[in-house]
């Protein structure tokens with residue numbers, strides 16, 4: 001559903017568990033930007049930021065490996081991309097059905113939650129997080145990226161994993177235009193996230209602490225931009241679909257634009 005990024009000569013290339021992995025240079029830039037506020041720490045800022053980039057790299061790789069192993073489970077190959085602050089797992093040979101595609105989509109966030117659980121349990125057993133300022137930061141970053149990234153990915157927003165699941169559920173429910181329904185839900189969900197982010201930005205922190213549960217993160221300019229971008233993307237795709245549906249492009253299992261179809 002997302003276009004594969006164009007390979008660049010600056011991609012980092014390696015194999016992980018037999019899967020070819022490519023890391024787009026923008027991945028490092030975006031993850032450093034997202035962690036830039038860590039530089040506010042006068043003693044460990046640079047170290048915390050480097051740690052953040054490393055933690056993002058490992059966590060998003062684990063997420064994509066989750067998708068990759070699910071593809072392999074269904075008899076396909078898989079190659080993984082890390083780009084922007086996210087990734088992509090692609091299989092050229094897998095031909096999964098709708099139920100299998102749901103499992104493949106959920107395997108990414110699932111792998112991240114497993115990593116978070118491992119971090120939690122090893123700390124319960126060995127209490128490594130309290131050893132130093134650095135291990136405390138490492139613990140917090142690993143938990144935050146894996147939980148938050150997993151939860152955000154499960155939102156019913158296209159092209160996130162949750163949006164993919166919505167689309168497959170619509171297919172299983174035999175709706176006439178599963179992708180269009182998923183895109184409408186996606187616009188609603190992403191729009192709600194923009195509104196939520198704006199409301200939490202405008203409410204004074206003290207009042208916010210009384211309204212929201214402690215684990216519920218407040219929005220920021222980043223989340224406004226990210227969800228706004230996602231809502232706009234879904235809207236654009238919906239416009240495109242309704243324009244081309246008159247050309248017979250209604251196959252629920254094929255959302256490849258006509259000019260890119262190989263079949």
Ligand SMILES: [Zn+2]
Nearest residue numbers: 108109153161
């Ligand atoms: Zn994913």
